[in-house]
Amino acid sequence: MSVAARLAALGHRVEVFEQSEEIGGKLGWFSRDGFSFDTGPSLLTLPAVQRDLFLKTGDPIESVLDVVALDPVAHYRFADGTEVDLPGGGLPRVARALDEALGAGTGAQWTAFQRRAAAIWDVAREPFLESPLDGPRTLLRLARSASDVATVAPWSSLRGLGRRYLDDPRLRTLLDRYATYSGSHPAKAPAALATVPFVEQAFGAWYVRGGLHRLAEAVADRAGEHGVRIRTGTPVTAVLAEHGRAEGVRLADGTEVRADVVVSAVDAARLYGDLLPRPRLRPRPSRRSTSGFVLLLALDGRTPGLRHHTVLFPDDYDAEFADLAAGRPVADPTVYVSAPDDPALRPDEDSEAWFVLVNAPVHDPRRGTDWRSPDLVERHARTVLDTMAARGLDVRDRLRWSEVRTPADLEERTGSDGGAIYGSSSDGARSAFLRPANRSPVPGLFLVGGSAHPGGGLPLVGLSARIVTDLIGPA
Structure with missing residues (x-):
């Protein structure tokens, strides 16, 4: 969305094809019974990247979003x-x-x-x-x-x-x-x-009142102001490159859309493995990053002294990383809780909406964990709630309802390989510097997003959009 807004502001005619019914990708959102949750990033760092985006495409970010500093973080x-x-x-x-x-x-x-x-x-x-x-x-x-x-x-x-x-x-x-x-x-x-x-x-670390998903909506609105056409529920099944350069995309219904330039925010592993199936174009295999197991908790009552973010560490952090490296659910995980004190996220003053995350291996039924197993998901959800209780945050008797999001769900919703949140991991001396490049081996095809250079997370994804915009240049 960011590169679409930037390119349209430079005079390009841009069309966006989004496989999901909603925009935002991993910057997701879920609402039920008056409770609402960001299901991806919960804070904004290096806000200068987003401020640059909005200034380069029109009015400043403060004109459309209420961005507030977190203290404590x-x-x-x-x-x-x-x-x-x-x-x-x-x-x-x-x-x-x-x-x-x-x-x-x-x-x-x-x-x-x-x-x-x-x-x-x-x-x-x-x-x-x-x-x-x-x-x-x-x-x-x-x-x-x-x-x-x-x-x-x-x-x-x-x-x-x-x-x-x-x-x-x-x-x-x-x-x-x-x-x-x-x-x-x-x-x-x-x-x-x-x-x-x-x-x-x-x-500093920052929050967008109403939820960080409003950032995605604001970027989409800014793109629309510059004439970008956004088509949701429209998966792309192939990048057209019959004559040695990218010439457009093929949609799931068979429609072929021609273009001078194609920018892909698809997970790089899927782009090179499925949408561009020529083996010589595939990057060297790399280890996928970890994923996350998420509980969305709708709670009765309020928690005295609750912070925006709470992190509960285990006795043995190395054991957690060993479990992740072995591709198995973490037995004693670090628990991360995001609970913004934001009236827009709860139905009344006597309730709270908690996003709870623990690190998890990717969905890999053949060699690791099958996150489509209902028994496994139920057991791990209990493990997370029991772990929270043992570390001083027992909310089991306050629970109205909960929703579970697994790595398999993330893979299905976003197309990320196994639900890997950041594409490839940064394990290895050179890995952080050698992610899939923004300019692909196919002329006219560019990569943005968390699986490409410079990496995952809102600031780096925003920088990837700026880099690709500079590579393509004005219309």
Whole structure:
């Protein structure tokens, strides 16, 4: 939707084909009985990306959306019983909160790590996040500067880098969580992912009143203002490329739509494997990112002191990553709760709408977990609720109803491979820099979205749209 709005603003005639009946993709939405839930992202980081989109296509984002800073950003509960609210408003406030909650000196440890993360951000932002991917040559550009290589530390993992700065085990647990933002293992994900907590805490975390799905609606409205035609419930079954370049798409009803340029937001694995079935075009196999198992909980009553985000850590975080690597449901998962204090999401003042997520392996009936098994889904839902209760958030007697969303559901709704939230994982020293490129091997075919460069999550998806717009240029 973002690239459609940007290209239309530059004079292109654009048509969007969306397989779902609703726009938004993984930025989903569910409503029932007055309860409403964002079913994908629950916060907005690096808002400058979205502000740039709206400014380049018309009026500023504030003219159509109420974007508010979160403070605190999240409440964390560790296995030893300690708790901390991580505030918004910048790194010094975070350091003070850590000192007060976890003990003197923890703030200084985290600050030292964040200084290194800031240096990585300065080196990597332009060549790796804001520019087109150019395969191994992208890494070679960095290699020309020994100091830049030393800063980014491509030979080190996120966990390895963290242990140079963080002695407190709770800080290490906190850092490990940020690897899951890209569906990766902290001991395998590159040190460059240190930029994830840096961006969140240096530039703030934000929420859109009424739910983040309103961002998708606002982008669609902006695209429509520039003449973009959006056709929902219209799956694409093939990219037409008979004469050596992309010439359009074939729809599920057999209709062929001709175009000078095709931009795909389909999961890259599905694009190259199914819509462009020529084997030589398929990228090298890569490990899929993890997925998520979700409970949407409609609750009676209000929870005193409830934060917008709550994270409940397990006793053994490594056991969780081992379960995910083995392709099995996590026995003792980290539990993530998003419960915005937003009247638009609940039917009355004496109720709450909770989005509850635990990390999960992708849907893979042949080699891993079959998320279409009703017995498995029911057992795992009970596990999540029991785990929440054991860690101090027991809502079982307040439950009006619940909805379950599995990796298989995500695959069906969005076409993502196995329900992988971020496409390929960032495991491996070079993986974060070598995702499927925005310019495909087929002339005239471009890739955007979370499975392509520069990666998943709202800010990176927005950057992919900006990169592709620059590659295509004005009409």
